[in-house]
């Protein structure tokens with residue numbers, strides 16, 4: 249339906265007040281006033297099924313998280329330069345989940361955003377290695393600071409890469425031969441390391457999102473990243489797992505995306521769902537990687553790891569565990585992928601179905617023979633579903649891959665509503 253006059257007026261004020269860098273989703277932007285579980289509600293109380301927002305991973309307005317935030321804010325909200333028990337308790341409860349060497353004797357440092365976490369991780373890597381080179385995937389997004397924006401080609405063609413940033417192509421499992429994918433990808437990384445050694449001082453870090461969110465959502469093959477980590481280390485660099493999207497159970501029972509790949513990273517960065525909407529993010533790092541960093545330069549982050557952020561993070565982690573939400577992500581995500589696989593028999597413009605856990609990618613093509621990306625169709629689906637009160641988005645270089653990434657409390661019933669409405673919409677678009 250068309251927007252009412254009041255909402256149109258708000259959109260004009262928004263443009264005037266917030267300026268041109270702010271974007272709204274959808275041809276008919278959505279006004280929201282309230283959330284609950286997997287639902288958002290507009291100003292008239294109309295319910296929207298949220299199949300997009302990964303931040304509210306334990307559900308919008310989760311009561312346990314809200315109570316923890318309110319309780320801590322009413323008691324004390326200060327920074328990390330005093331001895332406080334809750335931050336230690338949180339570190340002790342999360343560090344074992346990283347597995348491998350991070351679980352043995354890793355450290356965790358707190359920031360407010362994923363950008364800050366990646367910025368810090370990259371600076372630690374550069375300090376540790378004495379080098380500048382960073383390797384990323386071709387459509388990566390790693391943040392909005394000077395350093396991380398320089399590692400984020402998905403920001404747009406005009407966003408300049410950093411001088412020592414090199415890209416490897418997206419491991420496009422839909423178009424590249426599967427049998428040669430792993431050696432091909434390792435070779436791409438090796439070439440960029442060679443280039444960094446030839447023109448500069450070599451590789452400091454390879455950083456990657458193991459579900460390749462902005463590249464278009466690729467979950468397979470899972471053998472892809474372990475040999476990359478080995479190669480990067482053998483050439484003196486460190487492997488940073490950017491878990492800002494894939495982490496905290498999003499991609500299923502492995503809990504961390506890199507564990508699904510069998511990688512033991514040197515550093516892990518996380519954020520987004522960590523506080524279910526309260527700003528809290530972190531870097532987990534091995535002691536040998538950060539040794540010296542704390543002496544050569546100090547690191548302080550006023551709000552990073554503040555008492556309220558830690559309360560939000562602890563409550564979110566407790567709910568994830570108590571309600572077995574990574575298991576739910578795996579089960580309901582598989583249900584959604586199976587549903588789209590059924591739809592593909594009726595609608596061959598569904599070219600490929602990918603993802604892990606509750607991160608689902610559905611690639612739309614003009615026809616399955618040519619595999620030509622169809623970004624216009626993906627946009628019609630995203631907007632058509634919005635009009636049917638279901639929220640998703642699209643990703644990848646051609647923005648032709650439907651991005652379905654709901655709160656982890658999403659149920660099979662919610663999934664069936666998404667699938668039924670998608671089927672009805674595809675029928676309507678075809679007719």
Ligand code: PMP
Nearest residue numbers: 361362363389390391457492493
């Ligand atoms: N890394 C990845 C993979 C992300 O998706 C994002 C956010 N989209 C970031 C880093 C940056 O996080 P933030 O927006 O919290 O700075």
